[in-house]
Amino acid sequence: MDPSTGFSLRPCEAEDIAAITAIYAEAVRYGRASFELDPPDETEMRQRWIKLVEANHPYWVARCAGETVGYAYAGAYRTRPAYSSTLESSVYVDARWRGRGVGEALMTRLIEDAQERGGRQMIAVVGDSANLGSLRLHEKLGFERVGTLRSVGWKHGVWLDTVLMQRPLGAGDSAPR
Numbered sequence: 001m002d003p004s005t006g007f008s009l010r011p012c013e014a015e016d017i018a019a020i021t022a023i024y025a026e027a028v029r030y031g032r033a034s035f036e037l038d039p040p041d042e043t044e045m046r047q048r049w050i051k052l053v054e055a056n057h058p059y060w061v062a063r064c065a066g067e068t069v070g071y072a073y074a075g076a077y078r079t080r081p082a083y084s085s086t087l088e089s090s091v092y093v094d095a096r097w098r099g100r101g102v103g104e105a106l107m108t109r110l111i112e113d114a115q116e117r118g119g120r121q122m123i124a125v126v127g128d129s130a131n132l133g134s135l136r137l138h139e140k141l142g143f144e145r146v147g148t149l150r151s152v153g154w155k156h157g158v159w160l161d162t163v164l165m166q167r168p169l170g171a172g173d174s175a176p177r
Helices: 014-030 042-054 102-116 132-140
Strands: 008-011 059-064 067-076 086-093 121-127 144-155 158-168
Touching (some): 014 042, 042 059, 042 067, 059 102, 067 102, 121 132
Antiparallel strands (some): 059 067, 144 158
């Protein structure tokens, strides 16, 4: 554990899925980052994790005192072969740990890992254009806003935008595969 932050990072393990399910459930129920309306159960979250790991995609957790306090992963942006080097990222942090550097540490490690695995572009689809914390985090880590899809999701009684952000990984598009 890093004494300056109070948490450590490691690849996700099966024992983390219950906490990940709870963190995501809170985000689905009360937040606007995810456009899911009903939180998936632990079985579904475990299947999502397995699918990502089997496809050799990075999946990281932040831990403190034996507890999983945040997670981040990257998966295929689209399934068609031409997109194979482009990943879409997701990051969620337990409400008690927000604003303490967990999201930034997770995303930094996720970006490094995605580059090590040969990724060339990372896309963030930020739910809710008013989600300033997520927008600022991604901008700090080198993502640029590339577009806003206006009023594409209806949740909590309002229309919500998604903001598309993009960051090159490794050589990005400056060299052939």
